[in-house]
Amino acid sequence: MKTFRLQIEGQASDIEADSESSLFAAMASAGIAWPVSCRNGTCRTCIGLLKKGKLRYDIPWPGLSADEKLDGYCLPCVALPTEDVLIARD
Numbered sequence: 580m581k582t583f584r585l586q587i588e589g590q591a592s593d594i595e596a597d598s599e600s601s602l603f604a605a606m607a608s609a610g611i612a613w614p615v616s617c618r619n620g621t622c623r624t625c626i627g628l629l630k631k632g633k634l635r636y637d638i639p640w641p642g643l644s645a646d647e648k649l650d651g652y653c654l655p656c657v658a659l660p661t662e663d664v665l666i667a668r669d
């Protein structure tokens with residue numbers, strides 16, 4: 580397991596996010612409020628925009644279109660960091 584920095588646009592400080600947990604789990608551990616519902620990558624409540632860094636998904640194709648993925652949208656409830664990341668609310 581590796582640990583990365585998760586930066587959220589508009590938040591003063593970064594938080595730690597480990598490579599085996601979702602971005603949402605890291606935010607919840609740090610007490611950061613982020614909209615969430617299904618927690619399995621289908622409802623899109625948690626949608627965000629990845630501005631820096633890379634993510635991976637353990638499920639084959641979460642609820643984002645190919646175009647949305649290319650545009651940098653992500654689903655923090657199921658997205659796992661593979662390097663330091665910066666995300667923003669849509």
Ligand code: FES
Pocket residue numbers: 614615616617618619620621622623624625626642654655656657
């Ligand atoms: S909370 Fe439903 S897709 Fe993330």
